Amino acid sequence: MPEFVFEGQTFQSPVELALHAIGGKWKMPILWRLNQRSWRYNELHRDLKRVSHKMLTQQLRELEEARLLTRTVHPVVPPHVDYTISALGRTALPAIEALRQWGLDYRATRDTAP
Amino acid sequence: MPEFVFEGQTFQSPVELALHAIGGKWKMPILWRLNQRSWRYNELHRDLKRVSHKMLTQQLRELEEARLLTRTVHPVVPPHVDYTISALGRTALPAIEALRQWGLDYRATRDTAP
DNA sequence: CAGGATCCTAGGCGATACTG
DNA sequence: CAGTATCGCCTAGGATCCTG
Numbered sequence: 424m425p426e427f428v429f430e431g432q433t434f435q436s437p438v439e440l441a442l443h444a445i446g447g448k449w450k451m452p453i454l455w456r457l458n459q460r461s462w463r464y465n466e467l468h469r470d471l472k473r474v475s476h477k478m479l480t481q482q483l484r485e486l487e488e489a490r491l492l493t494r495t496v497h498p499v500v501p502p503h504v505d506y507t508i509s510a511l512g513r514t515a516l517p518a519i520e521a522l523r524q525w526g527l528d529y530r531a532t533r534d535t536a537p
Numbered sequence: 538m539p540e541f542v543f544e545g546q547t548f549q550s551p552v553e554l555a556l557h558a559i560g561g562k563w564k565m566p567i568l569w570r571l572n573q574r575s576w577r578y579n580e581l582h583r584d585l586k587r588v589s590h591k592m593l594t595q596q597l598r599e600l601e602e603a604r605l606l607t608r609t610v611h612p613v614v615p616p617h618v619d620y621t622i623s624a625l626g627r628t629a630l631p632a633i634e635a636l637r638q639w640g641l642d643y644r645a646t647r648d649t650a651p
Numbered sequence: 652c653a654g655g656a657t658c659c660t661a662g663g664c665g666a667t668a669c670t671g
Numbered sequence: 672c673a674g675t676a677t678c679g680c681c682t683a684g685g686a687t688c689c690t691g
Contacts, residue, residue, distance in 0.1 A: 427644075429644050435566065435585065435586065435587075436566060436569070436637070436640075437637045437638070437639075437640030437641045437644070438565050438566055438569055438633060438636055438637045438640060439562075439566060439640075440640040440643070440644060441636045441637065441639050441640035441643065442560075442562065442565065442636070444640075444643060446556075446560065446561075446562075447560075448553075448556065448560075451552050451556065452549065452550060452552055452553060455550070455552055463652085463653090464652075464653055464654080465652065465653075468653095471549065472549065473549075475684070475685055475686080476653095476654075476685085476686090476687095477654095477655095477684065477685070477686090478683095478684065478685085479654095480653085480654060480655085481684090489647075490647065496653090500652090500691085501652040501653080501691095502652050502653050502654090502691080503652075503653090504652080504653060504654090511643070511646065511647065514639065514642060514643070514646075515639055515643075517635060517639075518632070518635040518636045518638070518639040519552060521631060521632040521635040521636075522552055522555045522556070522632045522635075522636070523550070523551045523552045523555065524551070524632070525551075525555050525628065525629055525631075525632040526550075526551030526552060526553075526554040526555035526558075527551045528628060529554065529555065529558060529625070529628070529629075530541075530543050530551070530554060532625065532628075533603075533604065533625065577672085577673090578672075578673055578674075579672065579673075582673095589664070589665055589666080590665085590666090590673095590674085591664070591665070591666090591675095592663095592664070592665085594673085594674065594675085595664095610673095614671085614672090615672040615673080616671080616672045616673050616674080617672075617673090618672080618673060618674085
């Protein structure tokens with residue numbers, strides 16, 4: 424089983440790298456919402472109901488550093504910040520969609536499966 | 538945004554249900570290895586190098602309860618236990634594969650992307 | 652409105668020891 | 672070999688307050 428080095432970190436496999444980049448409780452739900460249009464901070468905060476202020480900020484920063492989304496500050500008062508998915512972030516959407524579809528299937532078949 | 542109830546728990550979306558079932562640091566790597574053949578406990582322990590004894594046991598238990606794998610005990614001394622992916626577990630492999638492939642692509646393009 | 656800084660605790664997790 | 676059980680650390684993350 425080969426090792427897998429990226430950005431100075433060592434992963435056991437591409438799966439672990441992917442989970443590092445978009446795993447965790449909130450990153451996929453965030454990217455998923457950014458499909459189609461930009462969202463503002465408070466919009467995300469309201470829609471991801473159980474996320475805390477601190478967590479949301481942190482996850483957004485990590486996604487930005489991973490270059491999966493773009494943060495745009497409009498210099499107005501009161502502040503106006505848009506989060507937009509990047510081209511790189513878009514490449515993750517099929518994988519997220521696969522997981523989303525599996526979640527649907529899993530719920531549907533989990534209790535009737537052989 | 539509709540709610541999504543399963544097994545008494547409330548999720549915001551199918552993505553969150555999927556992450557609940559096979560998210561976390563170890564479950565996908567475990568299921569991924571179980572493709573093709575059965576693995577024994579210590580095999581997994583050695584191969585997932587950084588997993589602790591306790592974590593591995595716990596993750597295997599949860600995957601078993603989610604019906605994604607089957608635990609088979611052979612009544613011999615010393616004990617012999619096989620972990621085999623279930624039919625339901627197999628349905629998750631395409632999604633894991635999508636994530637794995639994305640991990641590869643991400644590493645390849647992350648620093649050259651526009 | 653967006654988010655930085657601080658404080659603080661529950662519980663996740665590793666380490667270790669023991670068992671059939 | 673393949674686990675359970677127990678202890679205790681330590682940090683992830685929630686709550687709260689403050690700012691441009």
